[in-house]
Amino acid sequence: MLAKPLTLSAPGKAILHGEHAVVHGKAALAVALNLRTFLQIRPSNNGKVLICLPNIGTSLNWETVQLRTLLRAFSDGLDESKSPSPEQMDALKEFAGITTGLSTTESLATLAFLYLYLSISAKYGQIPSVEIVVWSELPIGAGLGSSAAYSVCLAAALLTACGAIGCPLEEEKSVVRWPEEELDLINRWAFRGEQVIHGKPSGVDNSVATWGGVLRFQSGKITSLKRVPTLRILLTNTKVSRSTKILVAGVKDKILKFPAIMNPVLASIDAISQECENVLEAMAESPSQEYYPVLEELFDINQHHLNVVGVGHSSLDNVCRVTATHGLHSKLTGAGGGGCAITLLRPDTDPLMVEAVRQDLSACGFECWETSIGVPGICLHSLSSLKAEVLHVFNSA
Ligand SMILES: Nc1ncnc2c1ncn2[C@@H]1O[C@H](COP(=O)(O)OP(=O)(O)OP(=O)(O)O)[C@@H](O)[C@H]1O
């Protein structure tokens, strides 16, 4: 099916408000970041499937005949509308030789790949021999949706390789996107990959990686915010590693243990997302500095709530404290427990001041950079449109 190599990419995301609450049916507001995961898929004629993951130093390959055996055992019920079952996951673990019960970076990436490869192959009757390289500009496991960008890239590449969606790249265009119904299919399959990695994802992260822009997400309903002001956001990676799966499970336990205490907190987070959306709309309508104190206060309140639901971390408290000494407001983004925080900058924030904040945060051992938001979702690239750094990774993998 695949006639030539294809290169595609999907963005990471930052959640402005609604992380964790969104897993329990509340609204979240999320933005696509200009940090992307790139995937190259090449047809191969050696009867093997190879996946190379340079970010985590992993390269794995299997014979398609081996995979075909597994496919037969699994073809019942492997489609995009079903969640991965414990039996399927056990069979995949056994096949991949994953003996530890612990979810490591490599085991999760391998299982998500095998699950998507086998289920898409089973559904579309193809078992393509391909070489795949996935490389990301995103920090992995830090709250910026690396797992979703990974799953969205894999879903799009495998659906294209199996002929389930078209390959819309035209010679004269450097970057193209799939039509809406194909994006929707990519998103639904990517959600299954997220289920392998996260356990119980809400679907917000894969939706942002697929659709891009600025989204409101609630119970599977995706609404693109058409008019949004340009926001300046400083991202700080505390470099404290954490697992989204474990944090999501911890919040669920807390809600089950203290429903009368936790449910009002989730309802309040929902109201914050709503209030923020209203403010963003009003700002887009008539830009004015007067809205910034409201956005800043919403960051502060939500950060307290996230601490209450148990996903804070002393490193994140440090980010809030350091930025507050410069009059700035921050909150964790994504699953918390370490990972990344976002800090709101005003349009007229002096670059010298941003540099001073950056230095203070670096002195704590954190990495920090200003980012642009609202970028496009999954797309196909011509080779000539790729940055030298990305080409270098693909050429040396
Ligand atoms: N480029 C990549 N190469 C290999 N594995 C990756 C890559 N990107 C993501 N992963 C997989 O995703 C996992 C990280 O997912 P996790 O959901 O814990 O963090 P995140 O998606 O970065 O943050 P959040 O879900 O809070 O936004 C890694 O352990 C790895 O298995």
Ligand SMILES: C[C@@](O)(CCO)CC(=O)[O-]
């Ligand atoms: C913590 C969480 O709300 C966001 C992770 O980026 C999990 C999810 O929505 O799947």
Ligand SMILES: [Mg+2]
């Ligand atoms: Mg994730």
